[in-house]
Amino acid sequence: MATRKNLTVNRESLVHKLRYAAGRPHRIAPYLKRAARDRWLAFKHPDHVSYYRAVMASDTRRNPEAAVGSQTHERWLALGEMQFEYLLGHGLRPGARMLDIGCGNLRAGWRFIEYLDAGHYYGIDISPDILIAAKQTLTERGLQAKVPHLTLTRNLTLDFLPEAYFDVVHAHSVFSHSPIEVIEECFAHVGRVLAPGGHFDFTFDRTTGTEHQVLREDFYYRTQTLLDLAARHGLAARFMEDWEKLGHGQSKIRVSAVGADA
Numbered sequence: 288m289a290t291r292k293n294l295t296v297n298r299e300s301l302v303h304k305l306r307y308a309a310g311r312p313h314r315i316a317p318y319l320k321r322a323a324r325d326r327w328l329a330f331k332h333p334d335h336v337s338y339y340r341a342v343m344a345s346d347t348r349r350n351p352e353a354a355v356g357s358q359t360h361e362r363w364l365a366l367g368e369m370q371f372e373y374l375l376g377h378g379l380r381p382g383a384r385m386l387d388i389g390c391g392n393l394r395a396g397w398r399f400i401e402y403l404d405a406g407h408y409y410g411i412d413i414s415p416d417i418l419i420a421a422k423q424t425l426t427e428r429g430l431q432a433k434v435p436h437l438t439l440t441r442n443l444t445l446d447f448l449p450e451a452y453f454d455v456v457h458a459h460s461v462f463s464h465s466p467i468e469v470i471e472e473c474f475a476h477v478g479r480v481l482a483p484g485g486h487f488d489f490t491f492d493r494t495t496g497t498e499h500q501v502l503r504e505d506f507y508y509r510t511q512t513l514l515d516l517a518a519r520h521g522l523a524a525r526f527m528e529d530w531e532k533l534g535h536g537q538s539k540i541r542v543s544a545v546g547a548d549a
């Protein structure tokens with residue numbers, strides 16, 4: 288499937304908003320409602336993590352699958368399968384130890400948990416509400432015997448995790464919701480927990496134009512910005528061209544410790 292990304296548009300510009308609204312008048316009311324809610328939450332929670340935690344609480348109350356970005360159960364299943372199949376195609380084996388940053392309600396996580404050896408999956412998230420939904424997914428899938436680790440976090444220092452431990456670190460659709468400071472915090476610490484030869488894959492919303500954000504919820508970065516940031520933290524990073532062929536709206540970068548094969 289070919290990608291249909293609009294890489295040049297600035298979604299925060301007034302011209303874009305007016306054009307978009309003119310073409311889709313039925314979306315104006317929901318957009319204004321969401322914008323009003325987000326402004327209120329941003330006023331109540333000035334720091335990003337608290338703000339986004341509140342967004343997730345509100346979204347999860349309505350529908351946990353929609354809260355992680357899937358409007359239907361079929362899409363929820365398909366998006367999880369896409370993440371799983373991609374890593375399988377890149378050599379994931381049952382003995383690997385995996386850290387899933389921003390694991391959500393285990394859209395992909397349940398497949399990794401099912402596949403990996405017991406105790407090898409670690410999911411972390413900033414949202415207590417989505418982690419409760421994650422436990423429900425785990426129960427529904429009957430995966431209790433796999434004893435996955437699900438942990439609430441408020442930052443990405445990864446300080447509670449062991450050194451040189453994870454073969455795969457993964458963050459799908461997390462940096463698309465993260466300001467650059469959050470991504471930098473992750474880059475500053477992820478190298479410590481990566482096992483020799485391990486890698487960290489993350490998706491991001493890509494622009495080739497002006498970097499911008501929408502409602503403090505969606506952040507658009509240039510590839511080079513993220514590659515340079517990774518390099519500043521002693522990490523090798525490369526753009527994953529094969530992910531583009533899958534037709535997902537976001538792009539993917541793979542990071543590894545310098546000297547390892549990225």
Ligand SMILES: C[S@@+](CC[C@H](N)C(=O)[O-])C[C@H]1O[C@@H](n2cnc3c(N)ncnc32)[C@H](O)[C@@H]1O
Pocket residue numbers: 336339343354355356388389390391392393394395411412413414417440442443458459460461464465469
């Ligand atoms: C769009 S959902 C994707 C969930 C999951 N990765 C998937 O693909 O189904 C983004 C998730 O990342 C979490 N999140 C956002 N910012 C985070 C951060 N800085 N650290 C950890 N989790 C974060 C959110 O709470 C949410 O569960």
